[in-house]
Amino acid sequence: AKPVVAVVGRPNVGKSTFFNYVAGKRISIVEDTPGVTRDRIYTDVEWRSKLFTLIDTGGIEPYTEDKIMQQMKRQAELAIETADVIIFMVDAKDGMTASDKEVGSMLRKANKPIILAVNKVDRVGEPPPEVYEFYNLGLGDMITISSVHGLGMGDLLDAVYEHF
Ligand code: GDP
């Protein structure tokens, strides 16, 4: 069967931008307002001759911190239930946040391969030092990417592919 790969993470970290880049078209809505992704959006992706389904997650109207947290947890639970590999996306510009920690620990306890993707590392070379705090999530190695510039996309897809 076709493996399922879900992208989870806080609103505004760049999940939909990544999804659209990999899809090769603008399917998912990218918004400066947090959380404007419709509930779950799917596309088929081929990487190294292997077909998989990529799911963008998000949600509607998480206006308060509480609602954002609730929604992230729900999306993470859904991903844990349904995905074969989970991409946990965080934001290098914001650094580690309390909700990253909370969702990170949920994912760590799940019996699923988790790939930590640190987005918004827009320059090639040594990543900004704040990036290293994401090691504290206990999810192992991270992959730095820039979804707007298409940097690190191949490395991330390779890391996902290893778990198929
Ligand atoms: P989502 O809520 O996680 O789906 O995030 P979006 O994909 O909607 O992106 C939120 C904002 O971050 C938008 O303004 C994007 O243009 C911006 N963004 C996404 N990826 C990158 C990136 O790699 N670098 C920078 N600098 N901005 C990004």
Ligand code: MG
């Ligand atoms: Mg989105």
